[in-house]
Amino acid sequence: MNDSTFRKVAVLGAGVMGAQIAAHLANAGVPVVLFDLAAPSGDPNGIVTKALKGLQKLEPAPFVTRDRVNYIDIANYDQHLELLRECDLVIEAIAEKLEWKESLYAKIAPHLAPGAIIASNTSGLSLAKLSAVLPESLRADFCGVHFFNPPRYMPLVELIPAPATRHGVLDRLEPWLVSRLGKGVVRAKDTPSFVANRIGVMWLLTVAHHTERLGLAFDEVDALTGPAIGLPKSATYRLLDVVGLDTLGYVIDGLRSALPDDPWQCHYTVPGWVAALIDRGMLGQKTGGGVYRKQ
Numbered sequence: 001m002n003d004s005t006f007r008k009v010a011v012l013g014a015g016v017m018g019a020q021i022a023a024h025l026a027n028a029g030v031p032v033v034l035f036d037l038a039a040p041s042g043d044p045n046g047i048v049t050k051a052l053k054g055l056q057k058l059e060p061a062p063f064v065t066r067d068r069v070n071y072i073d074i075a076n077y078d079q080h081l082e083l084l085r086e087c088d089l090v091i092e093a094i095a096e097k098l099e100w101k102e103s104l105y106a107k108i109a110p111h112l113a114p115g116a117i118i119a120s121n122t123s124g125l126s127l128a129k130l131s132a133v134l135p136e137s138l139r140a141d142f143c144g145v146h147f148f149n150p151p152r153y154m155p156l157v158e159l160i161p162a163p164a165t166r167h168g169v170l171d172r173l174e175p176w177l178v179s180r181l182g183k184g185v186v187r188a189k190d191t192p193s194f195v196a197n198r199i200g201v202m203w204l205l206t207v208a209h210h211t212e213r214l215g216l217a218f219d220e221v222d223a224l225t226g227p228a229i230g231l232p233k234s235a236t237y238r239l240l241d242v243v244g245l246d247t248l249g250y251v252i253d254g255l256r257s258a259l260p261d262d263p264w265q266c267h268y269t270v271p272g273w274v275a276a277l278i279d280r281g282m283l284g285q286k287t288g289g290g291v292y293r294k295q
C-alpha cells in the first residue's frame with residue numbers, strides 16, 4: 001500500500017454523481033460506503049438501493065459489474081454515521097445547495113476518522129464557505145474534488161484547495177486519482193464554478209438562449225453542436241438530460257449570487273423553457289424525462 005492509497009471511501013449522496021462515483025471506485029477495487037438520506041417510509045436505505053439497481057442495469061454496460069457491487073455498502077445518515085470512522089476519504093456529492101451541504105457537514109463532522117480527507121464534488125460553490133462550517137480542526141483536510149459526468153468515461157477531475165487546506169491533501173489525492181481511478185487532474189482555484197464549468201455553463205446558456213430565439217429543434221442543435229463538428233452526440237441537450245436540469249439551475253443560481261459585478265451577470269439566468277421543465281419535475285434522465293422523452 002503506498003502513501004496515497006485510501007482503504008475505504010464514504011460517498012455522500014447516491015444521486016447521478018454519487019452513485020456513479022461509488023461505482024467507479026468499486027470497479028477500481030476500492031471499498032465504498034454509499035450514504036443517502038433515509039427514505040421517509042418503508043426501507044430506510046431505499047434511495048441507495050434504488051440507485052445501485054439503476055447502476056447495474058444501465059446500457060450499454062452496467063456502471064458497476066456484478067462482482068464489484070459487493071464493494072459498496074449502503075447506509076443512511078440517520079442510522080449509520082458510525083461507519084464514517086472506517087473511511088479515510090469522504091466524497092460529498094449531494095445536491096448543489098450551499099445550505100444543504102453545510103448542514104450535512106455539521107452532522108457528519110463528529111463522526112469522521114481523525115485525519116480523514118473530506119472532499120466536495122460541488123460544481124462550483126465556494127469551498128471557503130463550505131469549509132467554514134467544519135470544526136477548525138477538520139478544515140485542513142477539506143478540499144474540492146470535481147468529477148465530470150459520467151465519471152467512468154470523463155477523465156477530467158478538478159482538484160481545488162479551500163483556504164485552510166494543508167499542502168499534503170491535494171498531493172495525496174492527485175496520484176491516487178491518476179493511478180487508481182485513471183483520471184487526469186487539473187488543479188483549480190476556489191473561484192465560482194472553478195474552470196471547466198465557468199466556461200461550459202456560459203457556452204450552454206448561449207446555445208440555450210439562441211435555441212429559443214432562432215426557433216431551433218433540440219435534436220437539430222445537438223446535431224449542429226455534436227457530431228457535425230467532431231463532438232459527441234451528447235453535445236448539448238442530451239448532455240443536459242444526463243447532467244440534470246435542476247443541477248444546471250443550481251449552478252446558474254450559484255454563479256449569479258457569487259458574481260454580482262460580473263460583466264456576464266445578465267446571462268446567469270435559467271432560460272424560461274428550462275425553468276418550465278424544472279417546475280414540472282422533468283429533470284432529465286434521473287426522472288425519466290427532461291429535454292428529451294417528455295413525461
Ligand code: NAD
Nearest residue numbers: 013014015016017018093094095096100121122123149243
Ligand atoms: P442529484 O440530484 O442526482 O442527487 C443529489 C443527491 O443529494 C440525492 O441523492 C439526494 O437524496 C441528496 N440530497 C438532496 N438533498 C439533501 C440534503 N438536504 N441532505 C443530504 N442529501 C441530500 O445530484 P447530482 O447530479 O448527483 O449532483 C451532486 C453534486 O455533484 C452536486 O454538488 C453537483 O453540482 C455535482 N456535480 C454534478 C454533475 C452532474 O453532471 N450532475 C457533475 C459534476 C458535479
